[in-house]
Amino acid sequence: MPTLATALLQGLKDHGARELFGIPGDFILPLFKVVEESGILPYFTLSHEPAVGFAADAAARYQSTLGVVVVTYGAGAFNVVNAVAGAYAERSPVVVVAGAPGARERTSGLLLHHQARSIDTQLAVFREITCDQAVLDDPATAPQAIARVLRSARERSLPVYIEVPRDRVDAPVAPVPVLPRRTADPDALAECAGEIAALLGRAERPVMVVDVEIRRYGLEERVATLARRLGLPVVTTFMGRGLLQAAPDVRRGTYLGSAGDPAVTRLVEEADALLLLGVILCDTNFALSEKRFDWRHTVLAIDRGVRIGHHTYPELPIEDLVDALIARAGPEIAARPRTLPPLEDYPRGLVADDTPLAPSDVAAAVNDLLDRHGPLPMTADIGDCLFVAMEIDNTALAAPGYYAGMGFGVPAGIGVAAATGQRPLILVGDGAFQMTGWELGNCRRYGLDPIVLLFNNASWEMLRVFQPESRFNDLSDWNFAAMAPALGGHGERVATRRELAAALERAIARRGMFSLIEVMLPRGATSRTLARFVTGLKSARDRQAG
Numbered sequence: 001m002p003t004l005a006t007a008l009l010q011g012l013k014d015h016g017a018r019e020l021f022g023i024p025g026d027f028i029l030p031l032f033k034v035v036e037e038s039g040i041l042p043y044f045t046l047s048h049e050p051a052v053g054f055a056a057d058a059a060a061r062y063q064s065t066l067g068v069v070v071v072t073y074g075a076g077a078f079n080v081v082n083a084v085a086g087a088y089a090e091r092s093p094v095v096v097v098a099g100a101p102g103a104r105e106r107t108s109g110l111l112l113h114h115q116a117r118s119i120d121t122q123l124a125v126f127r128e129i130t131c132d133q134a135v136l137d138d139p140a141t142a143p144q145a146i147a148r149v150l151r152s153a154r155e156r157s158l159p160v161y162i163e164v165p166r167d168r169v170d171a172p173v174a175p176v177p178v179l180p181r182r183t184a185d186p187d188a189l190a191e192c193a194g195e196i197a198a199l200l201g202r203a204e205r206p207v208m209v210v211d212v213e214i215r216r217y218g219l220e221e222r223v224a225t226l227a228r229r230l231g232l233p234v235v236t237t238f239m240g241r242g243l244l245q246a247a248p249d250v251r252r253g254t255y256l257g258s259a260g261d262p263a264v265t266r267l268v269e270e271a272d273a274l275l276l277l278g279v280i281l282c283d284t285n286f287a288l289s290e291k292r293f294d295w296r297h298t299v300l301a302i303d304r305g306v307r308i309g310h311h312t313y314p315e316l317p318i319e320d321l322v323d324a325l326i327a328r329a330g331p332e333i334a335a336r337p338r339t340l341p342p343l344e345d346y347p348r349g350l351v352a353d354d355t356p357l358a359p360s361d362v363a364a365a366v367n368d369l370l371d372r373h374g375p376l377p378m379t380a381d382i383g384d385c386l387f388v389a390m391e392i393d394n395t396a397l398a399a400p401g402y403y404a405g406m407g408f409g410v411p412a413g414i415g416v417a418a419a420t421g422q423r424p425l426i427l428v429g430d431g432a433f434q435m436t437g438w439e440l441g442n443c444r445r446y447g448l449d450p451i452v453l454l455f456n457n458a459s460w461e462m463l464r465v466f467q468p469e470s471r472f473n474d475l476s477d478w479n480f481a482a483m484a485p486a487l488g489g490h491g492e493r494v495a496t497r498r499e500l501a502a503a504l505e506r507a508i509a510r511r512g513m514f515s516l517i518e519v520m521l522p523r524g525a526t527s528r529t530l531a532r533f534v535t536g537l538k539s540a541r542d543r544q545a546g
């Protein structure tokens with residue numbers, strides 16, 4: 001008969017988890033012992049729990065399955081709150097497995113170490129940033145509780161919380177079942193699909209817009225099929241950048257409103273029907289829209305619901321909707337006779353000369369590199385590096401584009417590398433690197449060799465563009481490249497286009513250790529995309545101020 005620990009780990013694996021990330025502590029030591037000795041799931045420890053959360057989140061995003069963090073009670077669990085909040089905002093199904101005091105400790109009458117206000121404060125905090133929770137204090141009900149919570153994580157593509165009292169780890173329990181996925185009511189699904197087909201059929205200029213949920217539910221291929229069947233051009237949102245990498249025939253670019261490619265912006269804003277699949281209606285996706293949605297001609301499928309006009313179909317999973325629309329659509333039909341904008345042209349052909357580097361040069365150099373060597377999965381942090389990522393040809397990308405929390409980039413790249421065995425390209429600014437970049441020191445023991453592009457402008461530049469008068473945005477130059485060898489990697493500084501191109505080639509050829517390329521940039525210089533974003537935001541604020 002399994003124990004609570006082995007049943008939980010096997011249950012995570014049966015629900016799609018492929019690894020876990022964590023940092024042990026005395027309240028989780030018994031479980032961590034089983035993690036290590038059972039070998040049910042590969043595990044990776046990092047140096048600080050925020051990184052553990054970011055790594056698990058990115059692993060979930062890249063594999064379209066559950067990410068798992070295992071942390072100790074209190075100090076460990078509270079350290080992962082921000083990463084889980086970001087996962088919630090961006091609909092990434094991270095399972096938080098947190099240690100907790102045992103039954104006898106709870107009644108000892110003493111305040112426990114790592115306890116905040118009450119012993120259950122940890123559960124209370126995670127209730128706010130997870131869609132379902134379970135406290136495994138009763139071996140008789142624990143398997144069903146685990147199954148319920150893991151199904152919630154998969155169905156909602158949101159984080160969940162599982163609390164493991166440390167005196168329950170070895171309790172014998174039944175195996176954790178895998179509960180059947182709850183599908184759409186067939187009649188509601190048929191009615192909804194029929195309504196959408198009619199709406200699209202009446203339209204002359206329909207457009208499909210896609211965002212993160214089509215990756216979370218592994219729908220990219222089916223969505224591309226649907227677009228071909230319906231002859232719909234597809235545009236990604238800012239958050240959805242990197243989606244449909246394998247479907248360049250349907251993809252027409254990324255919608256960035258007034259900050260984006262004008263032809264793509266016109267395609268979306270002049271559409272007479274919009275099919276929004278998995279789209280988060282957030283400011284980073286739509287704050288720069290020059291035209292508000294006309295809900296009479298707009299369909300939004302997200303979070304197991306479908307809104308059409310001003311009515312909603314509840315409990316209608318997006319995967320069922322996409323399948324139903326594909327079934328209704330006729331055979332592949334040639335894209336409607338429309339003049340579609342050319343695919344966005346990304347900067348390429350960087351002349352490797354002694355010109356000092358500007359942020360957008362990095363995009364051109366990376367596009368040239370990937371043209372020569374093939375695609376690499378990318379992660380990006382918050383900062384101008386994320387806007388440079390918008391200038392890199394559509395390659396799979398994990399970045400906190402909506403939640404916008406710094407510190408994500410490097411741990412996320414480590415998570416992708418550890419989970420998938422692929423070699424990621426990590427884009428990060430100096431400010432964000434100061435937060436979590438040191439996690440690169442963990443690459444050596446796991447044999448990971450990411451390539452890190454560190455944008456060093458000795459500045460919180462994204463803040464400076466909005467408040468140039470503030471001197472607190474001036475950072476000092478930490479000379480990060482010089483520290484790379486001590487962390488087990490290779491580091492070099494580049495200041496010209498020639499140096500960057502050569503360093504990238506050397507990094508591609510260098511295997512077995514991380515390669516950190518410190519790109520020296522002047523304060524005040526930003527990418528073209530960030531400059532357009534700032535202009536767009538300022539004019540949007542002026543319009544609102546009226």
Ligand SMILES: Cc1ncc(Cc2csc(CCOP(=O)(O)OP(=O)(O)O)c2C)c(N)n1
Nearest residue numbers: 383384405406429430431432459460461462
């Ligand atoms: C956890 C957290 N704390 C503060 C902030 C606020 C912020 C948003 S952008 C930024 C500056 C980033 O500096 P960096 O050097 O990394 O990149 P760049 O601007 O290109 O120079 C800050 C401090 C956010 N978003 N998240």
Ligand SMILES: [Mg+2]
Nearest residue numbers: 429430431459
């Ligand atoms: Mg900076």
